[in-house]
Amino acid sequence: MLLRHTTAETIVEREALTINPAKTCQPIGAMYAALGIHKCLPHSHGSQGCCSYHRSMLTRHFKEPVMAATSAFTEGASVFGGQANLVEALGNIFSIYNPDIVAIHTTCLSETIGDDCGQIASKALESGKIPAGKVVINTSTPSYVGSHITGFSNMVKSMVTSLSESTKPGKDNVVNIIPGFVDPSDMEEIKRLAGELGVKTILFPDTSNVVNGPMTGKFHMYPAGGTTIEELRATGDSKATLALGPSASGAAAKALDTKCKVPCQELELPIGLQATDRFVDALRKVAGVTVPESINRERGQLLDMMTDMHQYTYGRKVAIAGDPDHLVSLVEFLVSLDMKPIHIVTGTPGKKIAPRFKASLEKMGRPGNLKAPGDLFHLHQWIKQEPVDLILGNTHCKYIARDEDTPLVRVGFPIIDRVGHQYMPTLGYRGAIRLLEKILSALMDRQDRDAPEESFELVM
């Protein structure tokens, strides 16, 4: 057994020890968000270990280069402050790597000692380390608060507070969309859907064509993708903002409303039929457009697949772990397939999360276990107490899946042992079709493996 010490019995109620977390720390989320700005170099203001770890984990997830710089704190800087390190770093970054923008985030180190990166960046500007026309933004991402989702949220909010501008009395016929902590393929899918609707949008951040770029025989330090600085500035002139996923995108959307009077709506991440419906409907209304037949067709294809294959999903128990915005929509989708997501865990803390599950869990018709913040050790104990037919989660769940001989569908972050997520979405109707295909394949492969020979089916 891979997790041989995990038992069904709760030996002690844990208050202090986290075992097999269902989250990681803030800066990786901020780094990911910053990669969604065109010609941006993310910068980690801390000791260099964090930066290496974050780059490595993102690289493993996307199988792509992930560039970022670090202040490389030493013990001296950790005691006396990291100002000299950051000023020196900015000078070196602009002269050697020439980004248009540097997006600084912090770590538990620089947050604990209280470095003020905004002030240090001003010092760097005064001392000529930041060339004319270049931009530096910063955000605070203390690792001891929240999770990687919080870090993403903080960096996106800083894009707004540092860059968004309201330049005129009226607003442009443009809708901002903040996609949340999702894969580049999902961001592309959101843009495609908006395009089908004929809505002009600014999507930010946008990592498509940054961390799912082509192999051309030439490395590009700053790939073609990413929201441009001009677009980020122009978000203040848009007529509305849709924030997909309150945990990851809500703060930035509200800040934009406050700063530039761009009204915002928070929506659940458009995963599954109903959440996608709400997104399309919101976008239609806010942009004043009609939903084209092409989208009705996609929706109908998804529904067709749900009805066609309902016998394989009906009543199946599921355990699910992941980030809060993903979980809320995924659980709703599972319940719409008449599946039973009975064990749910997220590592990201937040008091607001539980009520967001309420409607789905009521519809499920039986109680479920929900823990936020919880960890994968806890999830595994629940699975041992009441086994499930399917696990939905990131790569770390494969240890539970193997021990319990339960099929696993990989969703969320990080997926470091399979590919596809960087190219194929799980958002939107098409994403839901892909997700449902993956769920069905996992369940039907299992049926094929386990069926007695006499009831082994040719047609399913």
Next chain:
Amino acid sequence: MPSKLTPEELKQELLKAYPAKVARKREKQIIINKHKDPSANGLPTTNEVLANARTIPGILSMRGCAYAGCKGVVLGPTRDILHIVHGPIGCSYYAWLTRRNQTRPVSDEDPNFMTYCFSTDMQEEDIIYGGEKKLKKAIDEAIAIFKPKALDIFSTCPVGLIGDDVHAVAREMEAKYPDVNIFGFSCEGYKGVSQSAGHHIANNKVFTDVLGLGDLKKPGKYRVNLLGEYNIGGDAFELERVFEKCGITLQATFSGNSTYEEFTSAHNVDLNLVMCHRSINYMADMMETKYGIPWFKVNFIGAESSAKSLRKIGQYYGDQELIDRIEAVIAEEMPAIEAARATHRPSLEGKTAVLFVGGSRAHHYQDLFHELGMETISAGYEFAHRDDYEGRHVLSSIKVDADSRNIEEIEVHPDAELYKERVTPERKAELLAMGIEMNGYEGMMPEMKEGALIIDDLNHHEAEVLIEKVKPAIFGAGVKEKYVIQKSGVPLKQLHSYDYSGPYAGFKGAINFYAEIDRLVNASCWGLVKAPWQSSPELSASYAYVG
């Protein structure tokens, strides 16, 4: 295809983009290999390289931190010590199964904590009010659930800053749980300048708090420890196989496929074999001082190197029975090696490699490439020290700079009861005459060709220039570099994770490696970069409609 530039021109290419201050420093870290007169006894035989110096902020270094060196590297591979990371969640999360230290518990009942990730997951209130209380509670919970024999605590960046005393907590909790050996590491990420500080911190604590507590003596006539072998991709399993075949007893490995008990009894050996010099030489030296156990350097990367290292062990014992058995094992293993080489060498011969890996593999893997007829034209380490580059004879001339001064050097004395001289000075001289230098390591540079470019703490800019100007057949480095380099059409072999294959050590490892490099360098996809319409964009003919 080697560069048309001279080494000096290439060096200038690497430096020319830098601001003056950066260039001045990098100039000392980028060295053109030059051999000096080896008869100059005790003097450096190569140029001097600036190593183990602080990372230049903003340069895009490959380096990690002291916590990674301590927890991730040295202690991580031990399956039955329960490792609690005291800090916010990230440090523990990123070191969770991402280094491929394989382990194989003897039975289904034996403890194995390696698939678990333990953290105190510090929150804001722990930073403000201190995290010791939570740490103690976490230890209570860990012991209640997992019942470990030993438990250790790893400090992360904020722990040192807020003044949590993990050592005091360890002492207090050990008093509460006398059956559990509890100890802490002050391996905050900002200590030193790289992972290297963490190695040293790990060595010190394992030496003072674990080693010598046990009295296990595995049966056998020739009992050795293997130091600095972490069983990536099963390397240590292959070496265990070879040692057993040779009749050599592997008492403890630090720390691939290891147990706590093996650590406690590692003093019951005749000889320490040092694989990764950088990470474990401290332990080797301290064990010699305290217990009288001598050590020498071995390299089990490469079939020839493996054979050579085995023969050294035979010569050390000077026992004909052992020597004969080692020769028989080598003779038995070699035909398969030669057959594999005959298969793969023709499609690799004459090609070039550049290697930038942690603190030891950039040297070791040159032997494997050499066996394939490939030359390493540039190499360097993330965090090695001058002795790893130039050889241990430069140790006395290394000055510890301000950034590393706070890494503790512990004072070690011969143990009143357990010290036993294993080799007399006379025997040491005899061994030296046979080419076996006890406590010696000649370093990477003397084994590399004149004119090879040695680059310490390689950064992204320099990697890009190397690719453009040198275009090696293969680049050996890590996961952060992998896709950067491959986008340029140059295959990259991960020499940390082995790209999720292995083993590469020992005899079977060499065979795996030959096949893997052949596969990677000669993969069909590298020839498919250009679409047909990109190679000849102009139309040479067009169809016309003729009704």
